[in-house]
Amino acid sequence: MQNTVSAHNDPRRLIVLAVDDEPHGLNLLVEGLRNNPDVGKVFKALDAAEALRLLVSDDPELKHRKEIGLPVIDAVFADLQMPGLSGMEMAKVFSTLSPAPVLVFVTGHAHEAVNAFDLGAVDYLLKPCNQHRLDRAVDRVLDKVRAAPTPSGAAAAPAKLDDDEVIPVELAGTTKLVPRSKVRWVEAQGDYARLFTDDGNSHLVRIPLTQLEERWAKAGFVRIHRSFLVALNLITELRMGQGGYQVVIGNEEKLLPVSRRHTRDLKDRLTGR
Secondary structure, eight states: OOEEEESOOOTTSEEEEEEOSSHHHHHHHHHHHHTSTTEEEEEEESSHHHHHGGGGOOOHHHHHHHHTTOOSSSEEEEOSOOSSSOHHHHHHHHHTSSSOOEEEEEESOOTTHHHHHHTTOSEEEESSOOHHHHHHHHHHHHHHHHHSOOTTSTTOOOOOTTOOOEEEEEETTEEEEEEGGGEEEEEEETTEEEEEETTSOEEEESOOHHHHHHHHGGGTEEEEETTEEEEGGGEEEEEEETTEEEEEETTTTEEEEOOHHHHHHHHHHHHHO
16 A cells, blocks of 8 residues: 555544546545545555555554554545456455445446445445535545444444454455465465465465464464464364474374474463363
């Protein structure tokens, strides 16, 4: 996620993401959002893959929002027809987040409106949309954001344990969605991580292993080594090898090393399981 445009610095204003594969259309959308006094910061992306990278952005403000339980961004204003991952498919990924951003579609096609509202979109704007129409959409976003429980309130809802997060990965020039439930283990590769899935494939994603460890802890993934994160329910054996402990993953006798610092915690988790 490369471009950020600050219209205002007031933290009470919205943080939004504008997505459109047409540069001219994207610039018009960003300009319209900047002109609204309730919008504070605008991120922009030319395709869905770039937009989804916002979920693992190093932006300190966005990282702080995640830490305190706020959505990474308040709202997504997105086109529908884009190469690779469509706006609708991208919106499905954002809608699985907890808390999720508010969705608004800005498109030249009217036939997807029903599907858009099925995803929980609060508005559906047809291009070209004027400032007044865009401002009405922002008002609807504000109504939805203000109606949401605050993270510090008793009504704040934690992420559901059965929510299956979807990870966008690049594969042969296209963006593929990999459900977390399909991932068996993860190996660190610098600032990247390689996901090993139950179909025998692997996918390199630009997400540090430490971030996945935090995000997937409640889904049953455990750190067994500085380089490995494993789905606990897939560990079938803990054995002593020549260089220390190893775990067996599934029935295929896949062995992964367990570091000494993680051995005790892993034994406790396996015993508790």
